[in-house]
Amino acid sequence: MQHSESASLLNKPTVRIKIIDTRTPSVNDPGTVSRPLSFTIPKWWKVATLWFRGDEKKKAWTYAAVSVTLCLLNTLLLVRVSYAQRMFETALAGKEQDDFYKGMYQFVVIIIVAAPLMAIQYYLESRLTLEWRRWLTNRLLMAYFSDQTFFRLHIQEDHQIDNPDQRICDDVPQYTEGSVFLVTALIKKLFNCVAFTGVLWSIEPRMVFFLLTYAVVGTWLTTYVFGGRLMQLQYTCMQREGDLRFEIVRTRENAESIAFYKGESREASQANSRLLRLVVTIVRKIQWQAGLDLWKHVYVYATMLLPALWMAPKYFAGVIEFGVITQVGFAFHRIEAALSVLIMKMADFSGLAAQTERLEALLDAVVHHGHEATRIQQVPSSRTLGLSLEHVTLRTPGSGHLIAQGLDLDLPPGKSMLIVGPSGCGKSSLLRAISGLWTSGSGIVRCPNFSQMLFLPQKPFMPLGSLRQQLLFPSSGPKLEWGQRHGSQPNDKELLALLDDVLLSELAEKVGGLETELEWGHVLSLGEQQRLAFLRLLLHQPALAFLDEATGALDENTEASLYTLLRSSCQTFVSVGHRMQLIQYHDLVLECVGKGHWQLQTSAEYQHRRARR
Numbered sequence: 001m002q003h004s005e006s007a008s009l010l011n012k013p014t015v016r017i018k019i020i021d022t023r024t025p026s027v028n029d030p031g032t033v034s035r036p037l038s039f040t041i042p043k044w045w046k047v048a049t050l051w052f053r054g055d056e057k058k059k060a061w062t063y064a065a066v067s068v069t070l071c072l073l074n075t076l077l078l079v080r081v082s083y084a085q086r087m088f089e090t091a092l093a094g095k096e097q098d099d100f101y102k103g104m105y106q107f108v109v110i111i112i113v114a115a116p117l118m119a120i121q122y123y124l125e126s127r128l129t130l131e132w133r134r135w136l137t138n139r140l141l142m143a144y145f146s147d148q149t150f151f152r153l154h155i156q157e158d159h160q161i162d163n164p165d166q167r168i169c170d171d172v173p174q175y176t177e178g179s180v181f182l183v184t185a186l187i188k189k190l191f192n193c194v195a196f197t198g199v200l201w202s203i204e205p206r207m208v209f210f211l212l213t214y215a216v217v218g219t220w221l222t223t224y225v226f227g228g229r230l231m232q233l234q235y236t237c238m239q240r241e242g243d244l245r246f247e248i249v250r251t252r253e254n255a256e257s258i259a260f261y262k263g264e265s266r267e268a269s270q271a272n273s274r275l276l277r278l279v280v281t282i283v284r285k286i287q288w289q290a291g292l293d294l295w296k297h298v299y300v301y302a303t304m305l306l307p308a309l310w311m312a313p314k315y316f317a318g319v320i321e322f323g324v325i326t327q328v329g330f331a332f333h334r335i336e337a338a339l340s341v342l343i344m345k346m347a348d349f350s351g352l353a354a355q356t357e358r359l360e361a362l363l364d365a366v367v368h369h370g371h372e373a374t375r376i377q378q379v380p381s382s383r384t385l386g387l388s389l390e391h392v393t394l395r396t397p398g399s400g401h402l403i404a405q406g407l408d409l410d411l412p413p414g415k416s417m418l419i420v421g422p423s424g425c426g427k428s429s430l431l432r433a434i435s436g437l438w439t440s441g442s443g444i445v446r447c448p449n450f451s452q453m454l455f456l457p458q459k460p461f462m463p464l465g466s467l468r469q470q471l472l473f474p475s476s477g478p479k480l481e482w483g484q485r486h487g488s489q490p491n492d493k494e495l496l497a498l499l500d501d502v503l504l505s506e507l508a509e510k511v512g513g514l515e516t517e518l519e520w521g522h523v524l525s526l527g528e529q530q531r532l533a534f535l536r537l538l539l540h541q542p543a544l545a546f547l548d549e550a551t552g553a554l555d556e557n558t559e560a561s562l563y564t565l566l567r568s569s570c571q572t573f574v575s576v577g578h579r580m581q582l583i584q585y586h587d588l589v590l591e592c593v594g595k596g597h598w599q600l601q602t603s604a605e606y607q608h609r610r611a612r613r
């Protein structure tokens with residue numbers, strides 16, 4: 001029964017799916033730029049050396065040194081294998097029993113030594129990859145969350161950095177894994193090349209020249225024809241994977257709104273279009289990889305019998321022993337594999353190049369602090385308790401739409417101000433500028449230290465965690481880290497009393513206590529979330545509070561009682577709101593009068609003017 005249900009779900013989509021867009025990438029898409037692979041090497045080096053020059057460089061170099069040593073031992077063992085093989089094959093052909101068993105014995109000894117060495121090498125390379133990944137992910141996360149970079153990337157005008165989450169979670173492990181795999185492969189091949197060139201040179205030097213020419217021409221052709229193209233396709237694939245995942249996450253985040261609008265078929269079409277764009281890119285990648293595979297086989301099989309063909313006349317003339325033919329073949333193919341590493345692993349190299357491009361761009365973006373010629377300057381100070389704006393000109397990011405032109409205002413401590421104006425005139429944007437989120441423009445904002453200010457947006461943020469953690473937010477521990485009550489530890493009684501104050505007296509009991517963990521953003525109504533956010537304000541008692549339509553979802557009576565409470569616990573605050581009843585709780589009104597101009601007046605003046613109008 002279950003099986004047939006799931007089968008029917010797979011066979012019959014319950015929403016009608018219309019394909020919206022299966023465009024091929026635009027020319028501005030960074031993934032469409034096909035570049036030579038060599039272009040990426042300095043970028044790879046830049047990202048790779050971060051760990052090797054950072055605070056864990058000792059650990060990094062130790063892992064790397066041990067791995068390289070093991071690669072060297074591995075190669076030496078292989079050289080020994082080639083001699084042991086030569087010995088027992090010659091003994092076999094000449095029916096010399098003693099030499100045959102001697103060769104066998106050497107072989108067994110080599111295997112006994114090699115087996116644990118290979119296991120240790122695998123373990124060390126895996127640890128090296130993991131440690132590197134941990135360090136790099138941690139650095140990126142720190143940079144992403146510091147200085148509100150996550151917000152800056154989000155509003156970035158040209159949206160250069162697609163899917164930063166995917167870059168951190170997927171590209172970093174693939175980059176470190178790919179780098180360790182390819183670098184150790186290169187080192188092994190280099191050692192093999194040196195060691196077996198010695199062997200081959202001592203027997204047939206002309207064969208070494210032939211191999212060198214063959215590999216150089218082959219590598220150049222492969223890189224020229226396949227390298228850049230495969231890298232570009234890998235890049236686009238990653239981008240498309242991220243876009244598809246983002247669409248599904250976006251649907252989950254907005255599940256209720258989409259369900260109300262019955263917008264599922266549009267969202268499904270959108271997701272399906274993204275899937276199709278991904279599939280189109282993957283098909284192209286498979287086609288190019290198939291071409292590369294064909295070329296690799298031609299390249300390898302063309303020289304398969306060459307060592308035997310080359311050496312056979314000497315063997316028939318009795319100049320060399322039988323075992324020499326096998327040893328030459330062994331050495332020839334080892335050197336060929338070493339010199340052709342770029343050809344054989346072209347798909348891996350191009351994948352690593354794509355991951356490098358994405359990580360390097362992210363690293364650049366997270367350490368980059370905007371290149372506006374002039375910026376609004378933030379001057380937070382523990383001595384400032386009010387707020388002052390000195391000649392602030394503010395523009396929206398990207399479009400540069402003017403929000404405020406040369407705005408001067410002074411909000412002394414103990415005073416409150418209401419920002420009013422038509423929808424879209426820039427009330428919330430002013431708060432964004434004061435908090436330092438938007439910096440496009442000029443002028444100076446003087447305010448208290450950030451730990452003395454609290455911003456309440458219209459849609460409060462509900463972090464994962466218990467009810468207690470919701471109440472204590474933005475403080476993360478049991479002791480308050482923000483506001484006037486910095487360092488104090490509110491007890492349960494106090495928290496329950498505050499819940500009572502914000503008219504959420506039954507909440508703790510209803511959900512099963514302060515330690516209950518729920519998806520708070522989904523289980524609480526917007527009005528309940530706003531009251532809970534108000535509680536945070538009453539609890540922390542910041543020197544300066546900002547409320548951006550923070551009571552917009554509440555009825556007028558509840559709003560009035562919350563503002564009455566606010567006036568008793570927080571002296572200086574700035575609100576954004578549309579309801580006229582808010583005026584009575586504020587001393588000043590900042591009104592948007594259009595074209596970037598704002599007028600500051602007392603509440604009484606504002607009401608008087610409104611009445612006249």
Ligand SMILES: Nc1ncnc2c1ncn2[C@@H]1O[C@H](COP(=O)(O)OP(=O)(O)OP(=O)(O)O)[C@@H](O)[C@H]1O
Nearest residue numbers: 155396397398399422423424425426427428429430
């Ligand atoms: N991330 C953004 N990038 C560019 N422009 C933006 C961005 N966010 C908002 N804007 C624009 O800035 C202008 C001011 O927006 P803002 O949210 O400050 O208006 P508001 O006065 O608070 O509106 P409302 O009363 O409807 O909440 C609007 O024209 C809006 O389209």
